[in-house]
Amino acid sequence: MIETPFLPSTAYTSPDFYEAEMSGVFPSSWILAADLAELAEPGDFVATTIGYEPVLIVRDSEGSLHAFANICPHRGTVVADGSGNCGDEFTCPYHGWTFSSGGALRSIPNRRGFGDQISNEQLGLRPLRFDIWERFVFVNIGGSAPPLTSYLDAAPNLLAQHGIKELAPTLRIDDTIDVNWKVFVDNALDDYHIPVVHAETLQPFHEGMEFREDLGDRFVNVLCAPINDFGQSLYPPREGMGEEQSRVAYAVDVFPNLTILAFPDGGITTIRLTPLAIDRTGVELRSYSHRPDQIGPDEAKFSSDFLEEDYRVMRRVQKGLRSRHFRPGPVHYREARTAAFHRNMLSALEDQMDSG
């Protein structure tokens, strides 16, 4: 037997394990839910899903931000879809109950039919714990995660000079891929595959450079990938960048489902994974730049190319996981972050069991 910290293949295939992730791990974590750029005006909203929880982020008519469970307190119907501007009101599509953008129950069709059972105060949208780092709204469904700033560990300092608040969105890719969500995370954290899988896309920027993995306390780990002279010539560093930040591309992974790629020019790309089923995962890639006018059509092609390179190997992994002969193998030092993710998954599941 090989000693390995990798999760067994049943972690990717067992419905019980998936259930524990959805109802335990995701609710106990801080999960990226929205970008403030989508929530600039009163009435702007974003609907998303965290674990099994439909989530609604909205800026109310007075400008205050809220996070709610995106369900009608009457029958549990999901109230809002997608993103956009709600005016000042959400209407449940089932029985037509309306809620203010601040979450208060406003009106009920044929209210008298309920007799005196209705109290508006008790039937508003249920608030969720949220907080903001730079431009990103995170939600912690369970309410017991450490404060967001400590959860994010080294990330806020590391990326302080990237000017994340001022970045302009330049690219959105929304995909689904038929693999367990952890197959994607494993790959995002795997720094060993880059020269093989991304020989034509990412590797040329890093050829000849030595990578460094920073494992962090628990929820965040970082790959520091220095960029060679070729890469530096394409992406000149942003003014005011720290010495390391000027020549390093970072992959900052926030447990359990977020990767932030950050570059010396201050540009970043976020990749958020949403488990849709045990073998189906939503992929949301968002890129941001300080020089949006200088972004060419190649940018989109580059991102979809390297995603497609990853998808090809991920589909193979997903298929191979079902083999009765597969046991997780040894860990390369450039897979240390993947191994750390597996340890963190186990810790998160243990925490769930401890808290009953």
Add this chain to the structure above:
Amino acid sequence: MVEALAAQGAAVVVTDLDDAAAKAAAKSATGPGRTVRSDRLDVTDQADVDRVFTDVEDTLGPVSVLVAMAGIGQVIRFEELTYEHWRRMISVHLDGTFLCSRRALGPMLERRKGRIIVTSSIVATTGVAYEVHYAAAKAGIEGMVKALAREVAARGVTVNAIAPGYFDTELNDLAPPEIMETIAANIPVGRLGRPAEIGALAAYLASDEAAYLTGEVISPHGCFSYGSADQMPI
């Protein structure tokens, strides 16, 4: 305080010069459905006040309620009170309350809605030996509340002060236990106040229902009067 406001469903940002204390206060009120965050703030530094407000406005939205309660305590004979002691006391209480209130007020007036709740003390009314600079600072805050409330009353913003008597907080650790016993013996209700009682009052003052209550100094003190607690030489 943080607990009371968070329980109302407000997103709460708790600040302190001591970052660890702010974090601890935020953590104590954390829970499902609550947004409570912390930041380090020096209320005597105008740029720092602006930084914190701007960050909150950029992210959570406009500040609808300000609770200004940064304060320090010092027990000292008047003849030993230096100008630096005096300046520091006035700066934290009066300058801090001014800087935070002024920064909060503009956006409140634009929205024609807001609540400014500041912190005085029963000693602004009664006086207290060996804390002359503290009493002076608090009396200054009360003057500010009454004047500012008049100035903005017609524009949807209320301004009130909470002037607590003696409460069960760590500020009392400054005083020797026997003095606290004497003080407690002068409280007809028979006990020190509980911090949650201040929180509940602030939550009321912050509510829509309190729109007609402005320019007031409300003093929960359990009917305290100095009496035999008046002569406590140090």
